[in-house]
Amino acid sequence: MSGGSHDYQYYHLEEYIDSMKKYDAELASLLEDVRTLCHDLEWYESGDYGLDTWQESMEGFKQKWYKATPAMQERVKKTLLDYCDQIDKYCLQLRKVAK
Numbered sequence: 237m238s239g240g241s242h243d244y245q246y247y248h249l250e251e252y253i254d255s256m257k258k259y260d261a262e263l264a265s266l267l268e269d270v271r272t273l274c275h276d277l278e279w280y281e282s283g284d285y286g287l288d289t290w291q292e293s294m295e296g297f298k299q300k301w302y303k304a305t306p307a308m309q310e311r312v313k314k315t316l317l318d319y320c321d322q323i324d325k326y327c328l329q330l331r332k333v334a335k
Contacts, residue, residue, distance in 0.1 A: 242281070246274035248326075252319060262308070263315050266301060270316070273297050 249271040256264040273293055280290035301312070 242274070242278045244278070245323075246271050246278060248323070249274070249319075252322075256315075260311075263311060266312055266315070267319075269297055269300065 249267055253264055253267045253271065256267055276285060276290055276293035279285040280287070
């Protein structure tokens with residue numbers, strides 16, 4: 237089985253991507269690319285991808301998104317921070333259940 241080093245956390249982005257498509261196609265596209273980047277990192281760290289594949293994935297993401305306008309960069313930053321907040325809430329819930 238491939239992946240697993242991060243418990244397939246990249247799957248959690250799917251629902252956010254589907255919801256974001258209703259509001260902002262550009263941000264949905266960014267999330268899709270973040271999801272792919274997280275997937276590729278997980279597969280690299282699990283030994284399913286080689287370093288060259290992981291580096292190509294990172295470079296492709298950077299080339300596409302690091303040239304964004306300042307306004308887009310701020311929107312991306314907010315979206316990613318919002319996602320991190322959601323993950324933090326999910327982790328707190330899991331910790332409560334695990335006790």
